[in-house]
Amino acid sequence: MASDYFPPFIAAQLNYLITHFPQAVKVEQAWSGSRNYPGVLDRFTLCIPYCLDYIKWDIIYNAEFPLSAPDVVFGPEDEQFHPFRLTGSEGGDEAKPLKMILSDWSYKDPTRLCALIQELRNEYILYQQKRAGAVNDYRLKFEINTMLSREGIEIQVSSGLEKPEEVKFAVPLLDMNINKMVHGCPWRHLQKIQLQVVYPIGKKYTPRLKLISTTELKALFSVEDVKLPTWVDGMCMAEYLPHLEESLQGQIMEAVSSIDVRRHFIEALAPLLGRPLEAEPIFCRKATFLVASGAFTFQAHLSIPTQFPKQQAALMLMSNQHFNSHHAPIRSALLTDYPWSPRWDISQMAERMFDFLLDEAVNFKRYCNEMQL
Amino acid sequence: MDDLPLQKIAISGPTLASLIQRVSSSLADADGLLFGHFSLVTPSTLSDDSSADPAASTLVATITSFICSGAPHSSFDTLARVSSGHHIPRGTHLIGWFSGRRKSRLQPSMRDFAVSASLSADPKLSFPVVSSTSSRFSPRVFLLFSTPPATPETATIHTHEYRAYHFSPATETFEPKSVSVVNIGPGFRGHYGNFSPNSPFPLLACELRGSSMMQEDIEEERLSVMMQATKDKKELDLMVEGFEIGSLRRLMGPEATAYTAGLEEMYEKMLTKISSLARLVEKSSARVLELENHNSKIRADIAGIKRAADA
Known part of the structure; x- marks a missing residue:
């Protein structure tokens, strides 16, 4: 129904959660549990990032009883996860902040849901650690003992009927704030690179390794370009990580300095081609110049890779004067076969590209005329 | 004995139906308390080995009644503690x-767990098991009702699902249990003893007072019994409205035929009384509904829900 909406008190708490939660949570599905107001949404499934995956929890409010705190139904595989108990058998004060949040619930306070989910997620981390600790595998026990003190590490035991039992680690790498290294950083969430280590239980395979970064980081640095050091048989994480971190750190520093190289390159093109029509100012990955060759004008779109200047920029030309049958401007294919050497200095790179553009203008004009016919 | 396994949960068909009706007709989520008893059932093996092994007997929970206020989180506070002041029906336990x-x-939630854990851990709420001398049991039955998320195709069909759990205080886990719905019929004769009436018929200890009762016998009665009898008589007199128990005698013998008119008059009086009572109930129900609607409107205002009626 188009008229479905969250009542204001839920909407306020949900918005606060989405904008303030340290991880990027999202609402997968929302529906109504109300008998009288079927269009009023008061329950929803939250997808919360955990261990490089999502955990899905159903948050159950009652729109008609706004003063009551919401209830949570955890995932079907987490039936043993009980973060909230009144009389704890061990300790008892374990879930104290959680009790505070619930006993002191106020529907008017938009921060409550966020605090609740944060607290539950903290409890969930401990719960998964306990589960992993109970797995009977000597190699795994060793890894957990040595790695658990590492800040931000998350562990997940996955066991399903059809899936093989395995334990996943999400290990945050590099104790450095990449956001701060980027001048004019546009990212709201802290950018992170994590190593996913998947241990099959009870088998003597080497763990599966994968580098995963926050998606926004791709503008600066692509983890897919990183070649992971090989895992030697009998190795453990504590041995493996320092090398990886060291090489990653170097690559990130390089990626950050590559921003300046790209900026200089765009700046070096300006005296030759004129001021760019458009240039992406933070990561300097894209720039558009207007090129004139006699009466023929076209736009040259540059996309500059993160590994610039090791990899050259790709060019795409777009005519200002020729249009195809759909009235869209005619474009060239992506051009990367122009003269290039990473050893040239910036001004030479710019000059060679300028020369290439002037030569290519003739070809491109011919191509445009042919396409238009 | 506390970890004696619960074999199953029994509930009578009408009780289950009225539970479902109550849950489905409430405005939002609703919870409430279940009353009944636990009993030990020793299976008859019909073999020659007649040694009654107490370990072989199983425990059955029988739900005989319930209360539901029709609102979420009503019977328990935010921290899942049982709200005090609930009336437990005679002859049953929580x-x-x-x-x-x-x-x-259909899966126990965070709150479901917290409430179940808090109920089963409260020593004040434990009670003895029927036909067992030593063991005491804490409240540990949990029934979860739900309706599946509706799709447009199934919006007109009302589906109710339920699942019963035994909450094990030792392991703090929910164990799914089968529910046996007990209906009337020869197959369920064994259960007849498990259901006790909620309002037993009052003892009529007073009807012959002052007529044929010997005076000296009254002297021997204790004062408290006398007072109870007087109270009972008063209540009974109120019910029959002037038609004394003593005059029942006139229903027998030669007087009876002449007395029919009087009897008819009594029935008519009763009918008038019942219909006036019905009207009173109707009026007060209307008033309750009015108040409930008013409350619901206030709640909707707080929640900021636009009501169709106000638009």
Whole structure:
């Protein structure tokens, strides 16, 4: 129904959660549990990032009883996860902040849901650690003992009927704030690179390794370009990580300095081609110049890779004067076969590209005329 | 004995039906308390080995009644502690609780666990098991009701799902249990003893007072019994409205035929009384509904829900 909406008190708490939660949570599905107001949404499934995956929890409010705190139904595989108990058998004060949040619930306070989910997620981390600790595998026990003190590490035991039992680690790498290294950083969430280590239980395979970064980081640095050091048989994480971190750190520093190289390159093109029509100012990955060759004008779109200047920029030309049958401007294919050497200095790179553009203008004009016919 | 396994949960068909009706007709999610008793059932093996092994007997929880206020989180506070002041029906015990959650997965929630844990851990709420001398049991039955998330195709079909759990205090886990719905019929004769009436017929200890009762016998009665009898008589007199028990005698013998008119008059009086009572109930129900609507409007205002009626 188009008229479905969250009542204001839920909407306020949900918005606060989405904008303030340290991880990027999202609402997968929302529906109504109300008998009288079927269009009023008061329950929803939250997808919360955990261990490089999502955990899905159903948050159950009652729109008609706004003063009551919401209830949570955890995932079907987490039936043993009980973060909230009144009389704890061990300790008892374990879930104290959680009790505070619930006993002191106020529907008017938009921060409550966020605090609740944060607290539950903290409890969930401990719960998964306990589960992993109970797995009977000597190699795994060793890894957990040595790695658990590492800040931000998350562990997940996955066991399903059809899936093989395995334990996943999400290990945050590099104790450095990449956001701060980027001048004019546009990212709201802290950018992170994590190593996913998947241990099959009870088998003597080497763990599966994968580098995963926050998606926004791709503008600066692509983890897919990183070649992971090989895992030697009998190795453990504590041995493996320092090398990886060291090489990653170097690559990130390089990626950050590559921003300046790209900026200089765009700046070096300006005296030759004129001021760019458009240039992406933070990561300097894209720039558009207007090129004139006699009466023929076209736009040259540059996309500059993160590994610039090791990899050259790709060019795409777009005519200002020729249009195809759909009235869209005619474009060239992506051009990367122009003269290039990473050893040239910036001004030479710019000059060679300028020369290439002037030569290519003739070809491109011919191509445009042919396409238009 | 506390970890004696619960074999199953029994509930009579009408009780289950009225539970479902109550849950489905409430405005939002609703919870409430379940009353009944636990009993030990020793299976008859019909073999020659007649040694009655107490370990072989199983425990059955029987739900005989419930209360539901029709609102979420009503019987328990935010921290899942049982709200005080609940009236437990005579002859039963608080054996557990139920939660009705609309359109949600049929899986115990965070709160369900907290309430079950808090109920089963409260020593004040434990009670003895029927036909067992030593063991005491805490409330540990949990019934979860839900309606599946509706799709447009199934919007007109009302589906109710329920699942019963035994909450094990030792392991703090929910164990799914089968529910046996007890209906009337020869197959369920064994259960007849498990259900006791909620309002037993009052003892009529007073009807012959002052007529044929010997005076000296009254002297021997203790004062408290006398007072109870007077109270009972007063209540009874109120019920019959002037038609004394003593005059029942006139229903027998030669007087009877002449007395029919009087009897008819009594029935008519009763009918008038019943219909006036019905009207009173109707009026007060209307008033309750009016108040409930008013409350619901206030709640909707707080929640900021636009009501169709106000638009």
